[in-house]
Amino acid sequence: METMFWIWMAAAVVFVIIEQFTPTLVFLSFAVAAAISGIYAQFKPQEYYWQIGIFIIIVVIVLPLSRKFAKRITKPQPRESNVDAMIGKSAIVTQAIEPHHPGKVKFEGEIWQATADERLEPPTKVIIAKVEGTRVHVDKMS
Numbered sequence: 001m002e003t004m005f006w007i008w009m010a011a012a013v014v015f016v017i018i019e020q021f022t023p024t025l026v027f028l029s030f031a032v033a034a035a036i037s038g039i040y041a042q043f044k045p046q047e048y049y050w051q052i053g054i055f056i057i058i059v060v061i062v063l064p065l066s067r068k069f070a071k072r073i074t075k076p077q078p079r080e081s082n083v084d085a086m087i088g089k090s091a092i093v094t095q096a097i098e099p100h101h102p103g104k105v106k107f108e109g110e111i112w113q114a115t116a117d118e119r120l121e122p123p124t125k126v127i128i129a130k131v132e133g134t135r136v137h138v139d140k141m142s
Helices: 003-021 026-045 050-071 082-086
Strands: 090-095 104-109 110-115 123-134 137-138
Touching: 003 026, 003 050, 026 050, 082 123, 090 110, 090 137, 104 123, 104 137
Parallel strands: 110 137
Antiparallel strands: 090 104, 090 123, 104 110, 123 137
């Protein structure tokens, strides 16, 4: 009864297609298990319980391995956007900054109000430590 072989192979193809839309390697382990179960079904088509058992066993074995592999090959990329991308970059003081009186810095062609923990005179190079609303807090570049 070749029907079970083709059912398992169709399931494997469906799992591969789903994996294309969710690249987490989760459905790939289901596809591998379905293909192996289909190969077993080719030789023993009447043993449905064994086919399902093989499918479950293969998923239980391959799924944790695929997760480890997926974590190893993918690296999370920090998603810096807008003002968060400014942190850690350099700027130049254009107007003196006092500890309790904001001054101004020039960052990539834009002028920003800036605060600092120490007095900074123009044209001191500074590092942007954090962004607070419309102001940046800077530290003197060492």
